[in-house]
Amino acid sequence: MKALDLVSSPAAAYWKQLLSDRVNPKWREDIDNFETDIVLKKRGKIEDKLFAETRLRMGAYGQRYDNGHRHDGNESRTIPFPTDLNKGPETKWDAPGMERIKLPWGGMTAQQLEVIAELAEEYSDSILHVTTRQDIQLHYIHIENCPSMFRRLAAVGITTREACGNSVRNVTACPIAGVCRDEAFDITGYANAVFAYLLGHPDVQDFGRKFKIALSGCKHNPCGLTNIHDLGLIAAVRRQPDGSIKRGFEFYVGGGLGAVTYDAKLFTDFVAEDEVLALTQATCRVFARLGEKKKRHRARIKFLVADMGIDKFREAVLEERAKLPADPRWTDFLATLPKFDEKAARPAGKGIPKTNDAAFDFWCLTNVYPQKQDGFATVTVTLPMGDITSNQARGLASIARKYIQDTMRTTVEQNIVLRFVSESDLYDLYKDLATIDLHQAGAASIVDITACPGTDTCKLGVSSSRGLAAELRTRLATKFVQMDEAVRNLRIKVSGCFNSCGQQHIADIGFFGISRNVGGYIVPHFQMVLGGQFANNGGTYGLAVGGIASKAIPAAIDKLLDLYLTRKNKGETFRAWVERTGKAVIMQSLGDVTAVPAYDADKSFYTDWGSVREYNVKDKGIGECAGEVVSLTDFGLKAADREVFEAQLKFDTGDWQTGAALAYKAMVYAAQGLVKMYNIDVPDDPEKVMAEWKERFYDTQKFFDPFAGPRFAQFYIHAHEQRGAQLDKEKASRLLQEALLFIEAAHSCNLRLSMGIEKGKDGIAADIKAAGAKPAKA
Numbered sequence: 001m002k003a004l005d006l007v008s009s010p011a012a013a014y015w016k017q018l019l020s021d022r023v024n025p026k027w028r029e030d031i032d033n034f035e036t037d038i039v040l041k042k043r044g045k046i047e048d049k050l051f052a053e054t055r056l057r058m059g060a061y062g063q064r065y066d067n068g069h070r071h072d073g074n075e076s077r078t079i080p081f082p083t084d085l086n087k088g089p090e091t092k093w094d095a096p097g098m099e100r101i102k103l104p105w106g107g108m109t110a111q112q113l114e115v116i117a118e119l120a121e122e123y124s125d126s127i128l129h130v131t132t133r134q135d136i137q138l139h140y141i142h143i144e145n146c147p148s149m150f151r152r153l154a155a156v157g158i159t160t161r162e163a164c165g166n167s168v169r170n171v172t173a174c175p176i177a178g179v180c181r182d183e184a185f186d187i188t189g190y191a192n193a194v195f196a197y198l199l200g201h202p203d204v205q206d207f208g209r210k211f212k213i214a215l216s217g218c219k220h221n222p223c224g225l226t227n228i229h230d231l232g233l234i235a236a237v238r239r240q241p242d243g244s245i246k247r248g249f250e251f252y253v254g255g256g257l258g259a260v261t262y263d264a265k266l267f268t269d270f271v272a273e274d275e276v277l278a279l280t281q282a283t284c285r286v287f288a289r290l291g292e293k294k295k296r297h298r299a300r301i302k303f304l305v306a307d308m309g310i311d312k313f314r315e316a317v318l319e320e321r322a323k324l325p326a327d328p329r330w331t332d333f334l335a336t337l338p339k340f341d342e343k344a345a346r347p348a349g350k351g352i353p354k355t356n357d358a359a360f361d362f363w364c365l366t367n368v369y370p371q372k373q374d375g376f377a378t379v380t381v382t383l384p385m386g387d388i389t390s391n392q393a394r395g396l397a398s399i400a401r402k403y404i405q406d407t408m409r410t411t412v413e414q415n416i417v418l419r420f421v422s423e424s425d426l427y428d429l430y431k432d433l434a435t436i437d438l439h440q441a442g443a444a445s446i447v448d449i450t451a452c453p454g455t456d457t458c459k460l461g462v463s464s465s466r467g468l469a470a471e472l473r474t475r476l477a478t479k480f481v482q483m484d485e486a487v488r489n490l491r492i493k494v495s496g497c498f499n500s501c502g503q504q505h506i507a508d509i510g511f512f513g514i515s516r517n518v519g520g521y522i523v524p525h526f527q528m529v530l531g532g533q534f535a536n537n538g539g540t541y542g543l544a545v546g547g548i549a550s551k552a553i554p555a556a557i558d559k560l561l562d563l564y565l566t567r568k569n570k571g572e573t574f575r576a577w578v579e580r581t582g583k584a585v586i587m588q589s590l591g592d593v594t595a596v597p598a599y600d601a602d603k604s605f606y607t608d609w610g611s612v613r614e615y616n617v618k619d620k621g622i623g624e625c626a627g628e629v630v631s632l633t634d635f636g637l638k639a640a641d642r643e644v645f646e647a648q649l650k651f652d653t654g655d656w657q658t659g660a661a662l663a664y665k666a667m668v669y670a671a672q673g674l675v676k677m678y679n680i681d682v683p684d685d686p687e688k689v690m691a692e693w694k695e696r697f698y699d700t701q702k703f704f705d706p707f708a709g710p711r712f713a714q715f716y717i718h719a720h721e722q723r724g725a726q727l728d729k730e731k732a733s734r735l736l737q738e739a740l741l742f743i744e745a746a747h748s749c750n751l752r753l754s755m756g757i758e759k760g761k762d763g764i765a766a767d768i769k770a771a772g773a774k775p776a777k778a
């Protein structure tokens with residue numbers, strides 16, 4: 001059957017006919033095939049699972065409630081949709097979804113921005129959302145509009161292929177590459193070569209999970225964030241024996257955020273520019289061949305590198321590299337590099353214009369970066385929560401045409417930069433931005449908060465990351481101008497769950513969503529993560545210090561900032577202060593503002609930010625004695641929280657052996673607490689706790705996470721097996737993180753069971769159904 005015979009709708013046929021000639025033939029084939037798949041799926045000819053992976057590889061994601069259920073605070077309700085079809089796994093065909101639009105290295109022309117603005121208006125909710133990996137997402141789209149969207153994007157040089165799914169995701173790079181004063185050289189053309197070479201490449205089609213690549217022009221600035229990537233390339237130069245300079249890269253593998261963080265490992269400190277694609281390809285082949293395929297939670301390259309050790313991994317890759325048949329594309333791209341040299345649209349300026357406009361001066365301070373090209377600046381257009389409306393986007397495209405030559409880029413902090421702005425034009429540009437309300441100051445500051453989609457649209461969201469971020473931004477903005485610089489320049493990043501899409505581990509102050517049982521009610525919380533480092537390519541990860549109710553966080557932040565300012569030594573960074581003070585003292589000092597009032601005293605704590613529903617309230621009456629109902633399980637979990645906190649403190653003092661022992665002990669407390677639901681006499685002996693917990697929670701799958709399955713349970717089993725062993729710092733740190741996650745999972749398990757979600761004969765699937773949620777793909 002020819003793809004051309006299968007057109008999904010009259011509108012699709014119109015765009016297909018109009019644009020076919022303007023689309024790169026390979027991309028055209030991808031889109032035609034996808035359209036065919038849509039038609040076949042509707043005719044019942046494609047298996048659900050297969051269609052799900054197919055659409056994901058074209059960037060079409062699921063979205064919250066797309067299983068046709070929504071919890072109204074008391075019970076799960078059915079959302080009626082016109083058809084019974086689904087777009088697999090178990091997402092309703094007509095339910096709104098999300099489309100991720102891949103922008104390699106964040107590059108975007110005015111025309112491309114206009115097209116995305118139109119698509120957002122016609123097919124979505126008129127909002128373009130810039131993501132933490134330089135993509136733009138549209139939400140609330142219908143799957144059948146995808147082929148038209150894809151054709152309209154492809155006609156202006158954008159593909160969505162491999163924006164999601166088990167493939168090479170968007171290749172990211174410093175948004176100021178080429179204009180940066182610190183870079184070794186402009187990495188833009190190289191980032192584009194990596195993207196173009198790997199897109200649809202047969203060697204990257206058989207991964208167990210996603211693969212993220214980032215390039216950075218230097219080591220110490222944060223822009224590329226190579227440390228948190230599966231593969232990271234940092235520009236480096238070498239002097240050759242003949243005196244010439246050779247370009248190349250430091251080559252890193254196996255970094256990553258997510259539930260358990262990994263620092264990238266140095267594979268080699270120099271791979272020459274003409275070898276970098278070959279080595280990247282060999283790395284991908286080794287990942288495809290040896291990487292985990294069945295257990296999703298172990299299927300990232302970070303686990304493979306950690307399991308093999310970097311030396312063995314390197315050996316395997318170099319062996320693979322030696323076997324690769326030569327490909328001219330490995331070096332062909334070098335001749336195209338000059339194409340990426342940007343030009344200015346206007347003559348160089350002579351310094352920032354002098355005005356009497358204090359707001360402009362302040363904006364220059366936070367949003368204007370003087371480029372290495374004299375007389376030009378890069379301007380950051382701050383987008384609260386990464387959002388820009390279609391109208392604003394069209395306005396911004398016109399402004400870009402007026403002042404620069406299409407030299408715009410998205411950033412991982414969810415903003416857009418305009419490069420090569422003549423300094424003389426800065427004030428006019430500022431005033432033009434003000435007409436579309438895009439002139440807000442505060443780029444890369446405490447008000448420029450990063451947030452993942454969270455419970456707004458993400459199926460895995462636990463708490464409202466965007467709600468919290470918006471609230472914090474509003475409150476902090478009122479004090480921003482007067483703030484001490486030490487506080488003003490801190491970064492806040494928020495994720496709706498432990499998956500870390502909002503990159504909270506590399507913020508000074510980070511949060512990820514969790515929930516807690518308070519007096520029989522489920523209350524939205526966030527774990528606070530302090531002291532992460534954005535600089536040095538996301539060089540150091542923060543550590544979780546404790547859970548705080550969502551509604552208590554603004555007050556907690558005020559107090560935290562106040563503590564820092566009043567107690568820091570002269571010139572002491574936030575991270576250094578956190579380390580010196582210790583988390584125990586910090587959490588203790590926050591104590592009174594983090595208390596959760598009883599339900600009857602203040603119900604607002606029981607509703608999440610930006611929500612009108614009570615947060616998944618357990619349908620339970622108040623006990624007759626009017627006291628709080630605290631079970632032995634709650635006590636056990638509390639003990640586990642406390643112990644793991646102690647473990648962190650030990651770790652911070654450098655005593656990671658004791659830290660690891662305490663972390664394991666904390667896991668035992670949590671497991672014991674759970675067992676007490678059934679057997680209050682369970683002894684303290686770790687062997688007995690494990691045996692009882694295994695029988696009651698593991699074998700029955702009661703402990704299994706609805707989305708992550710047995711993953712967290714296995715952390716405990718693993719810790720139990722290796723208890724008492726000598727661990728190096730890295731292994732001890734991992735054990736600590738795993739203990740935190742296991743304890744978090746124990747809290748969730750307790751919540752599920754207290755809500756009456758028990759195992760049915762269908763196992764975990766029945767639980768998920770009862771909870772009204774569905775597993776999501778990353």
Ligand code: HEM
Nearest residue numbers: 131132133134135212257258458460499500501776777778
């Ligand atoms: C197992 C599930 C998931 C894991 C482990 C995961 C992990 C991550 C991590 C670590 C990042 C950002 C850091 C980076 O690599 O640069 C990220 C990015 C992101 N994630 Fe997730 N994620 C998961 C599922 C989801 C889901 C279900 C959604 C919501 C639809 C989502 C939305 C995002 C977004 C919007 C970004 C920025 C993305 C981009 O442009 O690629 N993630 N994810």
Ligand code: SF4
Nearest residue numbers: 452458461496497501
């Ligand atoms: S961190 Fe969690 S809630 Fe946020 S987008 Fe990722 S998976 Fe969804």
